[in-house]
Amino acid sequence: MTEEKPRPNILFITSDQQRGDCYGFRGRKVQTPHLDLLASEGTSLETVVTPCVVCQPARASILTGLLPRTHGVHDNGIDLDPELGEKGFAGSLSAAGYHTAKIGKAHFATYHVFGDSDTVESIPGSARVPAGWRGPYMGFDHAELVHIGHNWWLPEEPPAGLAYEEWYYGDGRGAWKNKLLWESTRDHKGAPQTWSSKLPVAWHNSTWIADRAVDFLRQDHGKPFCLWVSFPDPHHPFDCPEPWASLHRPEDVDLPEHRTRDFEGRPWWHQAAVETEIPAEHAEIRAKYSRLAEMSDAHLREVIANTYGQLALIDHSVGRILAELEAQGLADNTYIVYTADHGDWLGDHGLVLKGPMPFEGLLNVKAIIKGPDVPVGRVSHEPLSTLDLGATFMDWAGADSLMDTHGRSMRDVISGEGTRGGALSEWELLPGRVGVGLSLRTVRSKTAKLTMDLQSGAGEMYDLAADPQELYNLFDNPDHARLQSDLTDILMSRPDDIQPNRVPVGMA
Numbered sequence: 001m002t003e004e005k006p007r008p009n010i011l012f013i014t015s016d017q018q019r020g021d022c023y024g025f026r027g028r029k030v031q032t033p034h035l036d037l038l039a040s041e042g043t044s045l046e047t048v049v050t051p052c053v054v055c056q057p058a059r060a061s062i063l064t065g066l067l068p069r070t071h072g073v074h075d076n077g078i079d080l081d082p083e084l085g086e087k088g089f090a091g092s093l094s095a096a097g098y099h100t101a102k103i104g105k106a107h108f109a110t111y112h113v114f115g116d117s118d119t120v121e122s123i124p125g126s127a128r129v130p131a132g133w134r135g136p137y138m139g140f141d142h143a144e145l146v147h148i149g150h151n152w153w154l155p156e157e158p159p160a161g162l163a164y165e166e167w168y169y170g171d172g173r174g175a176w177k178n179k180l181l182w183e184s185t186r187d188h189k190g191a192p193q194t195w196s197s198k199l200p201v202a203w204h205n206s207t208w209i210a211d212r213a214v215d216f217l218r219q220d221h222g223k224p225f226c227l228w229v230s231f232p233d234p235h236h237p238f239d240c241p242e243p244w245a246s247l248h249r250p251e252d253v254d255l256p257e258h259r260t261r262d263f264e265g266r267p268w269w270h271q272a273a274v275e276t277e278i279p280a281e282h283a284e285i286r287a288k289y290s291r292l293a294e295m296s297d298a299h300l301r302e303v304i305a306n307t308y309g310q311l312a313l314i315d316h317s318v319g320r321i322l323a324e325l326e327a328q329g330l331a332d333n334t335y336i337v338y339t340a341d342h343g344d345w346l347g348d349h350g351l352v353l354k355g356p357m358p359f360e361g362l363l364n365v366k367a368i369i370k371g372p373d374v375p376v377g378r379v380s381h382e383p384l385s386t387l388d389l390g391a392t393f394m395d396w397a398g399a400d401s402l403m404d405t406h407g408r409s410m411r412d413v414i415s416g417e418g419t420r421g422g423a424l425s426e427w428e429l430l431p432g433r434v435g436v437g438l439s440l441r442t443v444r445s446k447t448a449k450l451t452m453d454l455q456s457g458a459g460e461m462y463d464l465a466a467d468p469q470e471l472y473n474l475f476d477n478p479d480h481a482r483l484q485s486d487l488t489d490i491l492m493s494r495p496d497d498i499q500p501n502r503v504p505v506g507m508a
Contacts, residue, residue, distance in 0.1 A: 008372060009334040010093075010226040010393050011325065014062075015314055016055065016105060016149075017235040017354065018340040020048070020366030022311060029254045030308040031247060034319035035338060035368065042336070042370030043378040043414050049423040049444045050342040051387045053354055053362045055107050056080075056508065057427065058341040058386070063088035063108065063138060065390040065405030067426055069498040074428035077504030079109040079119055082138065087402040089390030090226065091139025096399035099221040101135075101142040104209040104230035105149045108138050113506035120162070121147070122506070127160040134163065140228070144212050146205045149232025151239045152193070152289055154178050164208050177203055185242050191302035192292050193237035196245035201313070204241050206231055210317035214324045226393060229321065233310040234344075236289075236353060238302075240309035244316075248308040250301035258469050261294055261350035265473045266357075267451075267458040269438055273355050276435030285507065286433065294350045304346060335371035335396050339386060349470075356429055358442050358451055359470055363425060369414055371396070382413045383444050385423040406495060421445065422490040428501060443491040450475070450487035461487065 022028050025036040025044075051061035057068035060080045064087070068074045071084055085091075085108055090100040109121040119125045120137060126147055135143030146164040147156050155165045157174060168174060177199060184195035201207055213229045233240075263271040278286045295303070318338070325331045343362045345351035354362055365386065391407035392414075394400065412418025422445040429438040439454040449470075452459040459475040461484055474480040 006333060007224040007398065008396055009224050009330060010396060011321070011334050011336045012226070012228045012389070012393070013231075013318060013321070013336070013338045014228070015231045015311070015340045016233060017342060017344045018311065018365070019343040019346055019361045020046075020340070020364045021361070022307070022346075026366075029248070029252060031312045032315040034315050034322060038318075038322070038336065038338060038370055039368045041376055042368055042374050043380060045367040045369060045384060045410070045414070046379060046381045047383045047423070047444065047446065048339060048365050048367045049363055049383065049385045049425050049442075050365050051385055051425050052427050053342045053356075053358055053425065054427065055341055056110070059107050060085070061387040062341070062389055063090065065089065065387050065401070065407030067387065067406050067424060067494065069426055069428060070406070070495070072499050072502055074426075074501065075430045075504065076433070076508040077110050077430075077506045078502050079505060080138070084403075085138035088139050089393050089401075090228070092390075092394055092402045093226045093397055093399055094139060094141055095402060096397060097223055098397060098399070099142070099223050099225040100140045101144075101216060101225065101227045102137065102140040102230065103144045103212045103216065103227065104205075105146050105232040106137065106143070106230065110504075110506035110508060111148050112508060115505075117505065121145075123156060123160055126156060126162055129162065131159070131166065146209065146232055149205050150235050150237065151181055151197070152237045154181065164205055167208065168203060181239075185245065188302045188306070189298055191238075191295070191299040193239075193289070194302050194306050195237075195239055196306070197239045197241040199241050201241045201244065204313070206233055206313050206317050210320045213321045217321070217324045217328050217330065224397070226397070231314050231317070233314060234307045238306035238310070240306045240313065244309040244313040245306060246309070247312050248305045250298075250305040253301055253304040253308060255297060255300060255304070256347040258471065259297075259300065259347045259350055262471075267453065267460050267473070267475070268456070269436060269453060269458070270357050272436045273357065273434040278435045279432060290353060290433070291355075292352045295347065295352060300347045300352075303352065307344075307346065333372060335369070335374070335393075337367060337369055337389065339367035339389075340365040341386070355434060356427060356438055356440055358425060358440070358449075360464070360468075363442065363444065363449075369410075374414055375416065378416060380413055380416070381446055382418070382420045383423040383446055384410055384413060384420060385425075422487070424491070424494055426494075430504060432504065432507075441491055441494070443487050445487060445490070448483055448487060450484065450491060452491065
């Protein structure tokens with residue numbers, strides 16, 4: 001009698017705000033040797049669209065397999081309904097007999113709330129979580145969370161904060177660490193939100209996340225596992241710790257070829273998003289943190305070099321996790337996925353960070369897949385979405401979803417047998433972020449992209465095969481009417497399950 005093969009494990013690793021091209025193997029001057037090796041031993045998916053270009057909606061879509069207007073988190077500052085979250089891929093796999101775990105950043109609920117809140121991830125709610133809390137959360141049986149992870153703010157001091165903050169302050173040296181966290185080892189020429197942190201790398205959240213993931217892999221779970229390892233970097237502020245901060249010299253980094261702002265020929269909201277006055281209650285944090293002025297090349301080099309350092313530290317951490325997977329004899333029966341929630345303009349078109357201009361650096365996060373039946377060295381350009389990941393995990397696991405989703409398993413595309421017409425992204429943008437409200441919907445096909453604001457009817461369309469830098473807006477160009485019609489059909493094919501707009505409970 002043939003022994004039944006054990007069900008596969010799933011190791012899902014994400015970064016936060018990493019461009020899909022910011023890997024060494026994809027041509028950027030960033031040191032990512034472990035991720036480069038992973039790609040060479042698996043399949044590289046070159047067109048993977050984020051369902052939304054900001055954190056909370058994108059992460060809710062990954063978990064639930066639903067587009068933002070359906071799961072309700074259509075902008076930052078809106079919490080995912082726990083009843084819905086618990087039916088996502090983690091809850092579905094748990095119900096099918098998997099041990100599910102989340103280590104690192106979650107961001108399924110709002111941190112900086114306007115009032116009081118009991119949610120685990122809100123600052124006031126985290127203070128009510130019992131010491132030593134490790135889940136369950138949003139369908140994950142086990143949760144070891146970094147509360148915020150972006151060092152524009154100091155780590156919340158217990159009783160606030162979550163597992164990382166509890167550990168960070170646990171040795172009584174929190175004040176000393178916090179002093180080093182915001183000090184820089186060198187001058188960055190005034191580049192915004194950029195410093196080389198003096199915090200020893202042993203206490204950095206990227207290191208802690210890798211430590212906890214390694215510990216998880218050393219445990220005997222008695223069942224297959226699905227582990228989501230979620231790094232908060234390379235999200236701004238650009239505060240890479242030494243020695244990683246000095247790994248890439250600013251004078252050596254690669255700059256975008258087109259790095260000046262260009263509003264002519266663009267839809268109206270491009271200029272409005274960077275120039276409209278923001279409501280007073282949000283103005284200060286937006287001006288200092290999430291709306292940066294056009295940068296000089298000198299400042300952009302500093303930002304990119306620091307970002308590359310953050311990525312190199314993540315790459316090193318991934319290498320540690322993968323080495324432990326090998327050491328535990330788990331590698332041959334584990335699917336490994338690496339991607340990001342969304343990207344960063346990182347200087348494209350004179351822009352940095354993120355907003356309602358879904359250029360490729362922001363929209364297309366790409367992915368690396370390795371596993372038991374994943375082709376080695378294969379490259380796919382079929383348009384996929386990160387909301388397809390949950391369906392793919394359940395396909396690999398032979399599990400059923402606890403609810404209907406928009407996601408579709410990538411398995412046929414990974415094998416080379418399947419094709420896709422296009423992938424959707426959407427953002428019901430509230431005025432608090434850029435001063436104007438928008439109903440953005442984007443479709444990305446294999447070679448082109450269309451974005452429309454459904455409120456005004458304005459739009460932009462790019463033939464990415466002929467114009468990869470997205471310089472020439474072809475929207476309503478009669479010479480490209482057939483392309484626009486085809487993309488519009490896909491864009492409007494979105495399932496008719498849109499929920500009413502929700503009121504934000506905080507900033508993000």
